[in-house]
Amino acid sequence: MTQKNVTIGFPLHNATLSGGDWSTARPLDRALSPVLSDPARSAGLATADTQFVATFDSTLPTGCVALCDHNLSLQAQVRVELLNSADGVLADSGWKDAWPEVYGAFSLAWGDPSFMSLRPDARELEQEIGTFVQLFDQNRLASKVRVSIDDTANPDGFVDLGFVAFATANELTVNPQYGATEGFEARSKRQTSAGGVDTYERRNKPRIFQGELIMPRTERRSLVDRMHRELDLDGVFIFVQEPSEALFKPLTQWAARLAELTPSQRAMPDHDRVPIRFKQVL
Template identity: 30%
Template sequence: MALDPNKIALCWPNYIERATVSGGRWLATLPLEHVQDRRFSVVSKSRSLNLADTQYWITLPKRERIHALAMPAHNLSAFATVRARVYRDTAGTDLIYDSGWQNVWPVLYGLDDVVWGDDNFWNRRLSDDDRLNYTPLSTVLFSERLLGSSVHVELSDPGNQDGAVILGRVLITDIWQPRRNLDYNVRHGYDSGTEITRAGDAARTGYARRVTPKRTVSFDLNNLTEDEAFMRVHRLQRTQDVVGEILYLWSPVPSPTNFARAMVAHQTELNGITHPYHGNYQHAISLLEIL
């Protein structure tokens, strides 16, 4: 079934840790297997920008329901493209889906971010010198839910100033969208983490220990069916706990505002599922970004 553009999407579980990754050419000290490490700072780095070096295979131990590929913590430039092909078999001969070449970075500028005369006035695409101001996250959403055994990912970025592709993590996941979308009063924000120490002088001068803020979101799902409550939400709590990765998408449609809210996150608490009246279940979810 195609994804609904008017609903959130919660993407899990991440099959990458049970998969076998192979292909391409990666530094011996920063091998491809590092994308299976949950720490985004443990990276893989290609030997060059040649297309043969920057591609890789994900082979699953058995057929799984997969709907999305995501690559956070990458160094791909503003002009990079990605292609993902899904195969029914592990040998990569029975093709069931081809994403075609897609831009790694979606349009990130609004109409107020560009002025007449800017090089990107008409397409509003990200400029490479502004790329570091955004949290890197590339997503490829498949047109439907697939039952696949292997995925071939190709990355094309010949103009990358680093001279290589760096990947901090890969997610290959299923997607769930609730039958009825979340309620209003959604709360998107930041967990700052910055600490300010005050001096003992008259001005009480502040010295900040600044860190990167992490995005947060809290929302209520107040119209769940019994199946959604216990076959989806309850399972989410059991399998992901407060450490497991969840790819949160406000909408599967690429846009500047949707990208601003898209993140890989974990639950901050496991709230109970309530049953306020017949045929209705409710649950509150709070997520904190993983960097």
């Protein structure tokens, strides 16, 4: 992987999915819709059950593949292969952990379940929208993508895929300016009774990323303007905040929407100031 700056998976490619063995009630093609609460579900856990192939309408530049809101276990591994029309392999990710390390060395107290592995504890996965993203070192002109999943010991007894995405990888020329913010947008509701007692209704909360880009005008017009035009507020793309960072990947890469369409400003000759605000798809 050579990407160092923020990378955007856009545009997403139209695809048809085939292969594996999937529940009749939750077929594989459900994973093409970004309605994460309505996932595709495998009929079993054998690797043959959970492998599938995405076939594009045409040959397209592809460098980003994402599995969003999956239920893969801590032992799961994923392999992504970019294929040509004759099923020749153009690029192979090899087997990668579905849940890589998310803690720095010695950042946890001795005895913590994650102290040795630095990977999330199984209990943490219940509160996380798991997103696995494979970025290749460059875009390849691919006709198909083969995704293999090895999670034969998943305690759920099946693999769920909320949304799968295949896209062109666009690394920004320059990262967002210092002062960019990341966090969550609170959605839970609080109500205070006449007696002053607070009651709460817990709701899912999306991650947000907000900042400002100073970018060449040609890049702004060819990427950001196109995103505004084609995505509006409902379209989906893949956001990878720190491609070269080994830690925290499950926390810094997700399916996203534009939270607003903010106009750009002239910053200096041939460069524009571009405010951005991305919101995670739930």
